[in-house]
Amino acid sequence: MATRPPPEGKPWELAAHPRLAKGKVxxxxxxxxxxxxxxxxxxxxxxxxxxxxxxxxxxxxxxxxxxxxxxxxxxxxxxxxxxxxxxxxxxxxxxxxxxxGAKLVDLALSSGKIYEGEGFKYIQQSFENGTLHLIGLLSDGGVHSRFDQLQLLLKGASEHGAKRIRVHVLTDGRDVLDGSSVRFVEMLEEDLSRLRDKGVNARIASGGGRMYVTMDRYENDWQVVKRGWDAHVLGEAPHKFKSALEAVKKLREDPKANDQYLPPFVIVDESGKPVGPVQDGDTVVTFNFRADRMVMLAKALEYENFDKFDRVRFPKIRYAGMLQYDGELKLPSHYLVAPPxxxxxxxxxxxxxxxxxxxxxxxxxxxxxxxxxxxxxxxxxxxxxxxxxxxxxxxxxxxxxxxxxxxxxxxxxxxxxxxxxxxxxxxxxxxxxxxxxxxxxxxxxxxxxxxxxxxxxxxxxxxxxxxxxxxxxxxxxxxxxxxxxxxxxxxxxxxxxxxxxxxxxxxxxxxxxxxxxxxxxxxxxxxxxxxxxxxxxxxxxxxxxxxxxxxxxxxxxxxxxxxxxxxxxxx
Ligand SMILES: O=C(O)[C@H](O)COP(=O)(O)O
Ligand SMILES: [Mn+2]
Ligand SMILES: [Mn+2]
CATH class of the missing domain: 3.40.720.10 (Alkaline Phosphatase, subunit A)
Structure with missing residues (x-):
């Protein structure tokens, strides 16, 4: 791929086509x-x-x-x-x-280079005392994210020092079949339970349907991102459950429910306290590789000055994207894999x-x-x-x-x-x-x-x-x-x-x-x-x-x- 590299330093002037005229609309x-x-x-x-x-x-x-x-x-x-x-x-x-992006992340994970990069080294500094939060689309659609990449990242991050991990899941139903959220949550819970067996404190902390929570694009509706912020960062949502599996199953009981539009939810402990809001000293990774539906959340997580909604609390965190989502804005400034x-x-x-x-x-x-x-x-x-x-x-x-x-x-x-x-x-x-x-x-x-x-x-x-x-x-x-x-x-x-x-x-x-x-x-x-x-x-x-x-x-x-x-x- 990209077999013929762009000609560095070559002129930008294009030759005239020998047969086709210029100037047509x-x-x-x-x-x-x-x-x-x-x-x-x-x-x-x-x-x-x-x-x-x-x-x-x-x-x-x-x-x-x-x-x-x-x-x-x-x-x-x-x-x-x-x-x-x-x-x-x-x-x-x-x-x-x-x-x-999908391919570049695959290569970085399979070679292990992801753990040697500047982005991972940056977030790793908070693993000792802080929680690692992973936020992204729970899907194997391969459009915005891939489940197998999340699995590898969870394993790799824990092997590289993450002791407390919280996953914030956005259900798909758009790039994959509606209803598949249940299976993805089950599979993720199995992985997290294996991590717990190894002594890592790992849980799902919050979630919602991708089109209603977090993954808006091109600033169409900031309320979507606000709902995500409230659930993932503040630990606040109208629906509270003891587990993510219970959450998706219960929320899907509404006959009009659909994975794409599930309402935001948070997971709470026995005393009703959210298990994983984002706190000062934590790390956040947005694990989608695709840019468009992560840029808005990235701005909320990264920008000191931000007026799109009231964040209530702006925790001091280390934040990295799976990729850098906007090369012009250099957003986010830290990322795990360099984009194409x-x-x-x-x-x-x-x-x-x-x-x-x-x-x-x-x-x-x-x-x-x-x-x-x-x-x-x-x-x-x-x-x-x-x-x-x-x-x-x-x-x-x-x-x-x-x-x-x-x-x-x-x-x-x-x-x-x-x-x-x-x-x-x-x-x-x-x-x-x-x-x-x-x-x-x-x-x-x-x-x-x-x-x-x-x-x-x-x-x-x-x-x-x-x-x-x-x-x-x-x-x-x-x-x-x-x-x-x-x-x-x-x-x-x-x-x-x-x-x-x-x-x-x-x-x-x-x-x-x-x-x-x-x-x-x-x-x-x-x-x-x-x-x-x-x-x-x-x-x-x-x-x-x-x-x-x-x-x-x-x-x-x-x-x-x-x-x-x-x-x-x-x-
Ligand atoms: O983001 C979306 O809406 C879908 O996951 C993919 O659709 P698109 O690639 O046409 O934007
Ligand atoms: Mn399209
Ligand atoms: Mn589409």
Missing amino acids: VGVVVLDGWGEAPPDPFNYIHVAETPTLDALKKGAPERWRLIKAHGTAVGLPTDDDMGNSEVGHNALGAGQIYAQ QIERTSGEYLARNGVRIYACSETVKFGHVTFFWNGNRSGYFNPSLEKYEEIPSDIGIPFNVQPKMKALEIAQKARDAILSRKFDQVRVNIANGDMVGHTGDIEATIVGCKATDEAVKIILEAIEQVGGIFILTADHGNAEDMAKRDKSGKPLRDKDGKVQTLTSHTLNPVSALSSVKVPIAIGGPGLAPGVRFRKDLPCTGLANVAATVMNLHGFEAPDHYEPTLIEVVGN
Whole structure:
């Protein structure tokens, strides 16, 4: 991975493409969670009415194809790893494949290097007298965290001196099946009991469902993080239990309960006292490797000056992230594993070559099309050439209740940006396939997919009006398959005969189709007539898109980029 290192010291100037003109407006549309799968009653993209997107597929066979969006094609440890927004947008924007957080943590743990690094040495200093708190997502989804990494870290930390450990668990049900929280808590309790046998005072101290407690992103709703702070740090929550297993089982008895949205809880001792609030002299590690849903908590844990909610108490702790979550903000300042150094992204190249860029999405995906796209870098490369616009997402309402989300608003902003002719690239992320897909609500997902199609129509019409070019793709799958399946591809049913809903991103279990592919389409009146997708590149993925986009802007891509998907034939 990252086989061809970026050319240090090489010029930033891009050569002109020999056949493609500069100066066309290029609309770059990323449909979030929009994979390609065979027609099927659980393929809600197929079930929904999507005439605009259907026309792209049927209308121009040389300008529509599939590319890989999961596993090693996006820098994940194996091809059994489903894709996600972070690695997807990193690959789309960077044009190169980097070993991603999940893999870097695996390597650091298996080699033991994690325990030799500055970050671990820093937290280790508090092991003698303080408690080690581990906060993160309890899941084997491999998107934000992995259970086996937590297990190794618990074992390794205790072998390296941690005597008192408290784990604060966020239940998933989004990247893994709803209800799996019970099994994960059971497995964690077994591990902690083994540690106790070895004399380590180890317990689960608090928890809650990831979407309601702690793991908000892009500052959509600080109340989510406050609920986490109260439970994990202050030891206060509306629900108190003697054990985490009792907590998840009891809280799930509510017929509307769901792992993603479990209320916050704390574990208390016989006298009703919380077993593990964070105190002065303690250490906190947030064990998620992925940044977006840990940055807000990291700010609360690290910043002396903080006004997003009343922390009540700001304990003097040593805090480290599994990774550094924001390289620009240097947040957190201490971390156990160095994040991938994603360099020379297409955004930076294009800005340095005078391309004016507009990027837009709604809050829940805004960082995807800016921060992730630009290699986990916040801010502009050149503020005089770029404009990033965020449309506030709905707060406090699940996306199945408002499944159209802000698709139309994003499309209208994109249309205005295209028609203004102030920008050469207008880039958007349309979130519905993913965000509504994660709710597992069938009817809502169909509405969301239809809204996506309508938004695309608006953008393509604007491109048509200015004689521009569009390139449309996705970052990973989600809404195209919402049934959990057996190895033969047959939907799995629960004990009542109901098909089990797949709320996660997709990974087709059928061996012959075991890769997840997303569509990519190009077109628009500005596209030179001889442009078509190459046929000599059978193994392509999201990382091939950046070179393609550069070509559409009239530039050759740098040599170290994954190859372009297009060629120009004829005269
Ligand atoms: O954070 C989330 O919402 C999910 O775990 C992954 O979805 P995303 O990769 O599309 O953001
Ligand atoms: Mn996504
Ligand atoms: Mn998602």
